[in-house]
Amino acid sequence: MEAVMKPTYFWLIFIILITLALISAVQSENLYPTLQLSAEKWDFGVIREGDIVERDFIIKNKGRGSLFILEIIASCDCTTVTVADEEVSAGEKTSFKVTFDSKGLNGIVQRMIVIRSNDPDQPIKRLIITGKVKPKK
Secondary structure, three states, X not given: OHHHHHHHHHHHHHHHHHHHXXXXXXXXXXXXXXXXXXXXXXXXXXXXXXXXXXEEEEEEEOOOOOEEEEEEEEOOOOEEEEEOOOEEOOOOEEEEEEEXXXXXXXXXXXXXXXXXXXXXXXXXXXXXXXXXXXXXX
């Protein structure tokens, strides 16, 4: 009876080892997205109250899985964000436009833009915009 059971255990252990090796190989492929911003800070310099400034930024997917932009939030109504594409394939990029309206503002300003994505390592990225608003002449 022992002779019959030994080959069964051998094949069971063999199948378990092969399964573990396959799982390890798939996990090492890293099929996750990785969000990379073209810049994490923007200083728009000195502008006059009422001026509107804009700048385009690039989001690149450095990972191997599809990147989904889940949400982009500006910290103030004076700042708006428009994204070109909410899904970015592996190795591809998209852009988003930041528009800052200085109406009613004066002095040094700092605003934050938060980008939420499905990047498992950094699901939240921040972009800080700063500058100085001078009174109208």
